Amino acid sequence: MKEVLGEWHPSILTTMNNLALTYWNLGQKDKALGLELEVLDARKEVLGERHPDTLTTMHNLVHMLMTKNGSIDDVITELATTTTTTSATTTTTAAATTAV
Numbered sequence: 001m002k003e004v005l006g007e008w009h010p011s012i013l014t015t016m017n018n019l020a021l022t023y024w025n026l027g028q029k030d031k032a033l034g035l036e037l038e039v040l041d042a043r044k045e046v047l048g049e050r051h052p053d054t055l056t057t058m059h060n061l062v063h064m065l066m067t068k069n070g071s072i073d074d075v076i077t078e079l080a081t082t083t084t085t086t087s088a089t090t091t092t093t094a095a096a097t098t099a100v
Contacts, residue, residue: 008046010053013039017057024064033068036061 017039023032040061043054065075 008042010047013043013046014053016042017053017060021060029064029068033061033064036064 016035020032020035020039023029023035036057040054040057043051043057047054062075065078066072069075069078
């Protein structure tokens with residue numbers, strides 16, 4: 001499907017997001033988090049930071065990290081160390097704070 005639609009087509013990103021959730025449900029937490037971060041970066045670039053799909057990905061990421069870490073402070077710390085761009089950290093941290 002990537003060959004037909006392109007690597008960052010919204011449908012591809014949705015499929016990647018669903019795969020990340022599947023990894024999470026199978027207990028492959030690190031793999032899920034890595035893929036969810038990749039989806040977030042791509043959706044921000046392709047769709048923009050305020051697009052509903054981007055916001056859904058932010059929510060999913062925060063939920064995963066809250067489940068894994070247990071506290072919002074730990075989530076913010078992990079986001080600060082695992083995201084690749086300052087923008088992703090700021091946006092996702094803001095989403096995490098709002099979600100709680």
